[in-house]
Structure formats: structure tokens, C-alpha cells
Amino acid sequence: MAGHHRLTLRGGEAGAGRRLADLVAALAGTGGLDARRSYWLRLAVDEITTNIGQHGYRGQGGLVEIEGAVEPDRVWVRITDEAPPFDPHSHDPGPRLADGVAHDGEGGLGLYLALNGLDRLDHTYVDGRNVNTLVMERHVGEVQDTDGGTHGGDDRAGGGG
């Protein structure tokens, strides 16, 4: 599959942020996502991965697998962990935001930002694993650009192929 990337992390690993950013940049480059959508995809990956380490594994570390690919109509990133089941959709800070208490210092904005920036986030729990699939659609212009094969290429691309 075109532009397939894979990365395995143990929670809390130093430098994971950089490697995740590179993985997303490579996918976004191949997929021809514009700067804005590339940014929000990276942010969603960052937030969800950070949460797995902090909340899922409670800072004790644990396996996190990230893979991603470019398909004709979309770029996706799949994040898999072995922490207790958690569906990001179960967390809705909407009411707190509406009350203007978003900044009460209790956090809880990461998932809100992640869900807002993505076109879709699917969660399933199978075989003792959380599988979160983050999706950004490739728009017509972006698809055409990518077919040209050069636009948006990012040679900082990290992760396996």
C-alpha cells in the first residue's frame, strides 16, 4: 500500500513526539494534505498517544503501535494499545466548554481538539486492544496533487515503510 508507515512505541518514551510528527508529516506529504489538515492530524495523533501513555497506562509504559497509510480517498493513522478499554467518544467536554469553564484547569481538552480536527475517529476494542483509527479525507485538489507524486513530499519522513 502506498505510503504505509509503522512505528512502535513504549509509553513515556522520550522523543516519541518527534517521531510521531515525522510519521504524520510523511503521510500528509504523500497524501497531499494541506498544512492545516496535516497540523490537525498530527495534533490528534499526539493527543491520543499522549493520553494512552498518561491515562491508559498511567505513566507506567506499555505498548503503543502506530501505523498509517495513504489511500485514494483518505489518509489514516491507526493507534493500537493494550491499556484498559477507552473509547475517546465517551468523553464529551462540550457542556463544560459551553459553560465557559474550559479553562478551569481540569484539562480535558485534548480529545475535544483531536475529535474536532479529524474527519473521523473510529474506536474498537478487540483481542484486549484499543484500536483507534484516525481519518483525514483527501480532497479533490489534494488527490490530484499527490498523483503528480512530488508535491508535499517530506524527506523528514520517519517510521518504517
Add this chain to the structure above:
Amino acid sequence: MAGHHRLTLRGGEAGAGRRLADLVAALAGTGGLDARRSYWLRLAVDEITTNIGQHGYRGQGGLVEIEGAVEPDRVWVRITDEAPPFDPHSHDPGPRLADGVAHDGEGGLGLYLALNGLDRLDHTYVDGRNVNTLVMERHVGEVQDTDGGTHGGDDRAGGGG
């Protein structure tokens, strides 16, 4: 009498400090006190006058008369007020100082410094008035210098003569 100076203040008067300093400088100059003794005489006059305004008159103002003169063997300054009787000798911070609690923020060091720096301080209460007489002896060298008439002259001298 040589070098006689007089100054009348109402407590709390702005600028009194400067006029007191000038008065002492004039007396010290005439009396030929060295810089060190001149400094301590000024400090004693300052502390006692400040106390009269703060404690004697409780910041409400009141008459303070200062006069001073140079005599063959000494320079004296007399401070008279109409506040309630108070003998500076009645206040002894010695024990507190010995305990190392001088800097406990309770003040009470002004009289200690004044008494330490002077050769003598006499207090009497007569006709409803506190009369404090501050004395600095003129040492032999100083007396001789003064007889020359120029040494130590301070042309900033203020106060009446």
C-alpha cells in the same frame, strides 16, 4: 555664647530632618567635632526628635524646640517638648540585644543608638516640658582646632544664631 543655634519645630514638619542636620553640622563645625562624633550627635538629635513626634505627640504634632551651643569643653543640644513625660533612660533595649532579638521587627533601637553615641544625655521634666540635653565633649585636639577658627567650618549651617 559662641555658636548658639535655635530652631523651633512642630512635630511631623517636612524637612525638619534637613534643618536639624544643618544645625548639628554648624555646631559641630564651630565646636570642631570630628566627623564621627558629629555624625552620632546628629543621629541622637534625629532619633530623639523623631520619637517626640511619633511617640510623645503620637503623630499629631506639637511644639519641639531645639537649641544648641558650643562651650569650651563641650557641644550641647537641648530638645524641649510639651508631650507627656518620658525619660529616654527608662528605655533599655540591652536585654533584647543580648538575646539577639534586636531584629525582631519591633524597633526600639533609636534610643539605644542615641545613648550609645552621646557622651551624655540628661533628661528633666519641668513646667510641663521634657528637656533633653545631649552632650558631646570637645577633645583637646578639637578644642585647639576650633580655636584656629577655620577647621571643620560647615557653610551649610542653618538655624538661627
Add this chain to the structure above:
Amino acid sequence: MSFTTKVHTDDGVVTIRLTGELDSRSAPSLNEIIVEATESTVRRLVLLAEDLTYMSSAGLRCLVFAHQKLGRGVDIVLVGATPEVAETIRLTGFDRSLVMQGATER
């Protein structure tokens, strides 16, 4: 009876040059200067964000933290945020708690 001070603060070392005569009249002004030099007296926090290329919710929490730390009376000004950083702030309603300004001339 003039008394003047010159205060210089560098990396936690407060240096006060004392000039003139320190008596009961000038002492209160020195006390004030000591209070000012040693207490928090932040009136405004300016964050220059032109070169801030990324900010996750953890960064947002820093702003929340600063806001709580400084209290209501102190403005937080965010200068030159990129579109994404600005959107992050607006999405979470935090734009109501700080002043957002365009980029400065540099």
C-alpha cells in the same frame, strides 16, 4: 535630606544602590522598593507566539495555568499566533480569557 535608590534585578539577585540619607522620612520609600523588588508585581504577561509552530492541549493547559497563577487583574496577551494555534485557542473558548494580537514588527 535626599535619598534615592536604583534597583537592578538579574536572575534572582536584586541590587539596590542607596544614595543619600536614610531616616524616618525616607525609610518608607525604601520599604516600598524592597516590597516591589521582592514580591510578584506582574501587571501583564505577553507571549510572543510568531515562532510557536505547534501547541497541543498540554500547551493550552500552560495558558490556563498562567491565567490562574496571575489572577483576573493581569492581562495575558498572545501576539502573532499562527492560524492553527489561534484556532486551538478559539475552539476551547480560551480566547475569552486572553487578548489576541496580530504579529509584531520585528
Add this chain to the structure above:
Amino acid sequence: MSFTTKVHTDDGVVTIRLTGELDSRSAPSLNEIIVEATESTVRRLVLLAEDLTYMSSAGLRCLVFAHQKLGRGVDIVLVGATPEVAETIRLTGFDRSLVMQGATER
């Protein structure tokens, strides 16, 4: 994932230039900087006294006040006190609570 800050404080206005990427890894360092910039972090108070020509007990009380304000962990250094100011401090035993140094080169 580099994140750097440059802090400048001027008359109560704290300006922090943010450069790079602010995420869960760099956020704690920004929080620290906010705390440092907004809280009292005086480590030492240096009083340059070469030009202090007079100090009465009211001035001594300023030193006592500074000492109480700053607490035990913070040195107060008095530089270049005149003989009379130095004697005032020694007479009252306050020389045990501060560091007295000779005059600096200017």
C-alpha cells in the same frame, strides 16, 4: 521537538518569546518559567551603600524588614558601608543577619 523560551521582564510586564513546539513534553518547562517569572524568586539582596551618608534607626528597621520579608534562605549583602553605618549595624547586632562587604570597584 525543540521548544525554547526567552523571558524579558520590564516594569511588571513579563514577555516570553515562545519558539518551537509546545506539547506534553515541553509544557512543564513553560509552566516552570511562568512560575519563575511571576513569583518572587529573590535569591540575594545586594545593597550598595558606598553613597549612603546617613542611616538612622528607621533605616535599620528597613534592613530588619527586608530580612523578614526575604526569609532565612536569602542573603542580604551590604557593600561598602561607611564606618558610621557599619557601626550602627554592629551596635545593634544586625551584622549577624547580613553579610558586610568592603566597597566595590566602580
